[in-house]
Amino acid sequence: MHVLVFFSRIRPYFLVAVAVLAALFVARSDVSAISFTPVYTAALTSPIAGANSDSSVVLNIPAPDANFSAVIGFLDENTGIGTCPANNYSAATRACADQAVPNGALVAKTVSDATLGLVNNPCNSVISGITFDLMDATTDMTNVVVFEDTDANNKGQQFEDKDGNGLPDGVDKYPDYLTRLIYGPEVFGTPGSAPLQPLQRSYGQTVVAGTDVSLQFLVMEKGIKINGLQLNPADGFPVVTVLQNTGDPGAVPQPPTITDFCSPLASTTTRYGITRNNPATTASEGAYVYATNPNAGSYNAHILLFSQRDQDGDNIENQLDPCSGSSDAGWDPRSSATDASYDKDHDGLPVSCDPNDNSSNTDQDGDGFLNRGDNCPLIANPLQTDLDRDGLGAGCDPDDNTPSPNLKSYPADYLTTGNTQFGTYNITVGKQGDTNCSGGVNSVDSLQVLRKAASLGPFGACANVAGDVNCNGSINSVDALLILRYSAGLSVNQPPGCTAIGSPLS
Structure with missing residues (x-):
């Protein structure tokens, strides 16, 4: 899948x-x-x-x-x-x-x-x-x-x-x-x-x-x-x-x-x-x-x-946490409602790592990346280097070659x-002639056979497995006619050994 x-x-x-x-x-x-x-x-x-x-x-x-x-x-x-x-x-x-x-x-x-x-x-x-x-x-x-x-x-x-x-x-x-x-x-x-x-x-x-x-x-x-x-x-x-x-x-x-x-x-x-x-x-x-x-x-x-x-164990994942090295428990990265206590200057840096939470600076380190879009917002990292892909930029990661063992992964x-x-x-067997996998055989199935024969897609999902009702190795208008006769209650002639229309396929 x-x-x-x-x-x-x-x-x-x-x-x-x-x-x-x-x-x-x-x-x-x-x-x-x-x-x-x-x-x-x-x-x-x-x-x-x-x-x-x-x-x-x-x-x-x-x-x-x-x-x-x-x-x-x-x-x-x-x-x-x-x-x-x-x-x-x-x-x-x-x-x-x-x-x-x-x-x-x-x-x-x-x-x-x-x-x-x-x-x-x-x-x-x-x-x-x-x-x-x-x-x-x-x-x-x-x-x-x-x-x-x-x-x-x-x-x-x-x-x-x-x-x-x-x-x-x-x-x-x-x-x-x-x-x-x-x-x-x-x-x-x-x-x-x-x-x-x-x-x-x-x-x-x-x-x-x-x-x-x-x-x-x-x-x-x-x-x-x-x-x-x-x-x-x-x-x-x-x-x-x-x-x-x-x-x-x-x-x-x-x-x-x-x-x-x-x-x-x-x-x-x-x-x-x-x-x-x-x-x-x-x-x-x-x-x-x-x-x-x-x-x-x-x-x-x-x-x-x-x-x-x-x-930092504050229940905010690194990718969402500008202060990945200090706990921001109580700050909600999804809302500005907690900013009065945790980000007073609304610059995207919570108070736990903001050098001055009373003065807004949306790019604290001046590297061109806004604080909430910066993997190391206090240390300039214009290439956003993160060799170990743990969400911490090189300047903020004590070991950027491998994820630090104290980093939590869940x-x-x-x-x-x-x-x-x-x-x-569960996969079950279908019925001969049921080209649209509906569980029954009717005139719609004959239309699906015609679409398949003309290479018009999409056709019925079961057309390839249930459409050759005369068992000659191809799917064409003859099969469509046989299915149409069956759905109308008319007699249908199929070769010996061919699964009868409407019967389960082996």
Whole structure:
């Protein structure tokens, strides 16, 4: 299942889930009163064996919980990716996983309600309906595009459409920062290692608070090791989420409009079983198989969720706490109501670390980053260096090579005890001729067969598995006619050994 990772770090810029993993997997035994109770659910629209079903995942983090710092979702190893059969995609079969679906085909949609702090203000601006329409994107690492604005038009190169084909360059070119962010063959982020090529990549972009924002899902090999954390191959194929270019060691951060990102957060990602046509292009990208359900049975859904860190134990995570080294208990970063006692000058620095709380200075260290958007607001850090990705800038971190052992991290209990399983979904067999997975066979199913035969997408999710009712190996208008006769109560002639229309498929 895909999972959304939205703004996992907004001070001073957007973070990537994989980029902070090195800072996460230490100090796991730390205990704190800070709450981290994410709710994550997943479902298949059509839980029928062999169906090309849409899947949806929902992530909710209530306030005032700590926000997440990393999320890794997994695709079950028995799920077909693209036109690849179940459990049959790897570096050797990448053409099956990636190239069968044309670049630009709509393959997923993510919609989020996010809570942000804008321009040094409290983290209480709710922006609803932030939408990413994700497109199938190239995995060819030899044809790259950069994130930065190199032609002084206030738009990063990956967000532009230089060739005028209707697609952002981040779709038909490979963002070069991914080769610096994702290394292998077994470990992410190991300097000098060869970059890992994803099996499949999807890319979407939108504008949030006047800022171009990109979101990518990268399906990787099973059982990889991420910064020393060995993922279990039995959990399936990890889906790494990359937001913007954050974590890129070659990136130069810019002072952001968004200075905080906090709970509550609500997001839903829908991954299509059959691609949708992209109205921005003249090509036809619909009706391609993007996902296929496994055989009938019970399957576990898996996810890894980790919270933000809190160095000073005041129940305000580092990413939201300008005074990460001194307790601000009683100050509410989501409201200005407590400022009279804890931030009298309303400059974004609580009294615990403000040199003069009676004189407002919104950029205390003068490095160009507002206090609430600065990972070290009292010591100038114009590059916002944070080598260990624990949320503390180099000037404020006693050891910026590794997260300090006294820093508290609060991993979720994987939402069930002892492993990453958070739920189970059941796949059942469908019925011959039930091309839309409705449980019955009627005239609508014949229409779905015609759409499938004409390559008009999206067609019924069960068309591929239940549409060949005369069992001749193809799905065409003859099958549609047989289904129409059946739904009208007329006689139907099927070859011997062919499952009768309306009967369960074996």
